[in-house]
Each structure stands twice: as C-alpha cells, then as structure tokens.
Amino acid sequence: MPTRVIWPTYTIGTWAANVDDDLGCRWVVEKQTLNDGIGRKTHTSERPFGMGAYRSRSYPAARTGLIQGYCQAPDRASRVTARDRLMSLFPAGGQALLVVDDGVAPRQLLVELDSDVLKCDVWKTGEGIDWQLPLIATDPRWLDTTMQVAGPFTVGGVVADGLDWGSGGLDWANGGLDWGSSGNGGVLSLTNPGSAPTWPVFTVVGPLVNPALTNPVTGDVIAYTGTVEAGQTLVIDTSPFTRSVALNGVDRSGLLASAQWIEIPPGGQVTVQFSGAGAGTVTASWRYAYN
Numbered sequence: 043m044p045t046r047v048i049w050p051t052y053t054i055g056t057w058a059a060n061v062d063d064d065l066g067c068r069w070v071v072e073k074q075t076l077n078d079g080i081g082r083k084t085h086t087s088e089r090p091f092g093m094g095a096y097r098s099r100s101y102p103a104a105r106t107g108l109i110q111g112y113c114q115a116p117d118r119a120s121r122v123t124a125r126d127r128l129m130s131l132f133p134a135g136g137q138a139l140l141v142v143d144d145g146v147a148p149r150q151l152l153v154e155l156d157s158d159v160l161k162c163d164v165w166k167t168g169e170g171i172d173w174q175l176p177l178i179a180t181d182p183r184w185l186d187t188t189m190q191v192a193g194p195f196t197v198g199g200v201v202a203d204g205l206d207w208g209s210g211g212l213d214w215a216n217g218g219l220d221w222g223s224s225g226n227g228g229v230l231s232l233t234n235p236g237s238a239p240t241w242p243v244f245t246v247v248g249p250l251v252n253p254a255l256t257n258p259v260t261g262d263v264i265a266y267t268g269t270v271e272a273g274q275t276l277v278i279d280t281s282p283f284t285r286s287v288a289l290n291g292v293d294r295s296g297l298l299a300s301a302q303w304i305e306i307p308p309g310g311q312v313t314v315q316f317s318g319a320g321a322g323t324v325t326a327s328w329r330y331a332y333n
Contacts, residue, residue, distance in 0.1 A: 050144035052109060054131055054153075059111060066116040067124045076107035076140075076151065080182045080333055102333070105182035106156055110174040118168045125162055125171055132160075140177070141187060149184040149332065153177040181283040183238045186330040192230045193325035197250065197318050228316035230326050234306040240331035241281040241305055242314075248274045250322030255304065256315045262302035268294065270322060280304055 044051075044061035052059040052071060059069040081103040086095040113128075115121035132138060137154045158176035165171065234240050246253050248270035255264045255278070270276045270289065279286045280303045287295040306312050306328060316324045 050142050053141045053143070054138050057127055057131055059109070063124070065120045065123055067120055068114045069111065069124075070113075071109055071111040073111070074107065074109045076105065076109065076142075076177065076179075078107060080105055102182050105151070105179040106177070108156075108158075108174055108176045110161075110172075112170060112172050114170045116169070121164070121169055121171060125164070128162060128171075128173055129160065131155075131175075143187075148187045150187050151179045151184055152181055153179045181281075183240070183331040183333065185240075185332075186236070189327055189329055190232075191325060191327050192232060194247070194323035195228050195230060195316060195325075196323050197228050197253075197316060197320060228324070230314040230316065230324070231311060232306050232314065232326055232328060233311045234308060234328070234330055236330040236332045237308050238331040238333045239305050239307055240328050241279075241303065242326045242328040243280070244278040245325045245327070246270055246276040246278070246318075246322055247324075248272050248276075248320065248322050250318045250320035253316070253318035253322065253324070254300075255324070256317065257302075257304050257312060258315055259313065262304055263300040264298065264302065264304065265300040266294075266297055267299045268297045270320075 044058045044063050046061050047068065047070070048060050051061055052074075057069075059071045062068050082100045083103050084100045085098040088095045113121070113124050115124055132155045135154070137152050139150055140153045141148060141150045154177070156176040156178040160176065161172075161174040163172045232242055244255055244264070246266075249272040250270045252268070253266050253270060253276065256262070264278060264280070266276065266278070266287070268289075274290050276287070276289050276294070282303070285303070287293065287298060304312060304314060308331070314326065
C-alpha cells in the first residue's frame with residue numbers, strides 16, 4: 043500500500059507518485075503542467091478589403107502537459123522493477139484515469155501518452171531514475187471524483203399542490219384549504235458549481251413506453267421511441283466524449299426520435315422533465331467539471 047509523503051498524490055492504475063510504494067521506492071513529482079489553462083481552437087480568415095479578420099466561435103482544445111520527477115529506490119533490483127512498472131502504464135496505447143488528490147478537492151482526468159517519448163533515465167548510481175510522462179486528455183475537463191446522483195424519480199409523480207376544488211377545497215368545516223399531496227412530478231434538478239460544462243447520464247428502468255427527457259427552458263428533448271420492459275435498463279449518456287444509447291447494453295441509438303442533448307452549464311443548473319407511458323423510473327448521474 044503506497045504511503046503519501048507530500049501533497050498532492052498522483053495515481054494512474056497501480057502506479058502513484060509523491061508516495062513511498064510497496065517496494066520502498068520514493069516517487070516524487072518535481073513539475074507538472076496539466077493544471078495550466080486549456081488552449082483554444084480559433085477559426086479566423088483575413089478580411090481582404092478591411093482591417094482585421096472574420097472569426098467564428100473558438101472552442102477548448104485537448105489538454106496536454108507532462109508530469110516529471112524522480113524515483114529513488116533502496117537497491118538496483120527495486121529500481122528495475124520500478125522502471126518496469128512505469129513503462130507498463132499504457133501497454134496497448136489506451137487511456138487511463140489520472141487522479142490528483144490534494145487533500146481538499148480530488149479530481150480526475152482521462153489521459154493517454156502524448157506523441158513524445160515516455161522518458162526514463164537511470165541514475166549513474168543505478169539506484170534511481172529521472173522520469174517524464176507526456177500526457178494528453180482529449181476531454182480537457184477535470185472531473186470531480188465524486189459522482190452526483192439525482193433520483194430515482196418516477197414518471198408523473200403526484201403533484202397536486204394548490205386549491206383542491208374537487209374534494210374539499212374551501213370546506214372550512216373539514217380542514218379549510220386542501221393543498222393535496224406533493225411529489226417530484228418526474229422533475230430532476232441538476233447543478234454544476236464547476237467552471238466547465240458537464241453532461242449527465244440518464245438511467246431509465248422499465249416498464250415504460252416512449253420515455254422522454256425535456257429541458258423546459260430551452261425546449262431541448264431526448265425522446266426514445268420504444269419500450270423499456272420491466273427489468274430492463276435504458277442508459278442514455280449525453281456527453282459528447284462518450285455519447286451512447288443502450289438498452290441492456292445493446293446499442294439502440296437508432297431509436298432516438300429527438301437527440302437534443304442536455305448540458306449542465308458551468309456555475310449553473312438545469313431542470314429536466316421526465317415523461318413516458320408506464321411506471322418506470324429515471325436516475326441522473328454526473329460529475330462537476332472544471333477547466
């Protein structure tokens with residue numbers, strides 16, 4: 043079990059830095075640039091007969107940066123094993139989750155090796171290495187390690203607040219104002235105090251026919267034309283980086299009649315109305331996001 047020596051700790055799989063690992067090797071980060079700002083993708087064209095240039099909206103680029111430091115090993119054998127562990131972080135050219143924990147607000151980033159070489163220079167004494175990890179995150183947002191959850195909420199939950207004129211109403215002899223019973227009415231309130239947009243995952247459990255999720259402010263609708271049987275689960279991931287629609291793990295994106303994806307803006311809130319025919323439920327899950 044790694045033992046922290048300083049904040050923050052950096053973890054990718056079974057490897058960690060700013061710790062003493064199970065081999066007795068001390069991994070220390072001396073520099074990292076992943077917390078720098080994100081570059082922008084700008085689109086401009088020169089005005090041929092006037093000052094300046096025409097532009098279109100710019101967007102954040104991928105996040106690139108490096109983590110570098112040293113590893114001091116108790117002996118040469120441990121140094122060899124430590125180097126092998128470092129070099130095996132991305133064995134098949136895939137992505138891995140980097141978690142940075144500063145003891146206050148741990149955050150994560152899905153990273154892979156950038157085009158530069160993963161450097162590992164052995165000390166002349168043979169009992170340590172200087173290393174450098176060049177990384178790129180195609181989703182440039184830092185995500186909170188805590189998953190936010192709203193629900194499960196049912197379709198058409200009871201909302202009868204107000205004057206009940208049909209079963210008492212202004213009957214002062216039997217209770218006066220009958221406000222009825224209150225429920226969520228299938229309404230989800232999703233907040234994001236972060237500095238970057240985030241996108242929820244909606245999990246719908248049947249039985250339900252033609253479930254839909256609507257942002258009543260913008261009118262955006264995610265509408266599924268099909269049946270979610272009792273015991274089945276429909277998962278709608280709205281993130282542009284992992285977007286998918288799956289019923290019991292099988293792709294059903296072709297059954298979307300409307301795909302107006304719902305975003306939770308930075309520092310904001312969005313309300314989502316859940317509807318459909320049946321007695322199904324919906325749960326929303328998302329992470330706060332930061333630049």
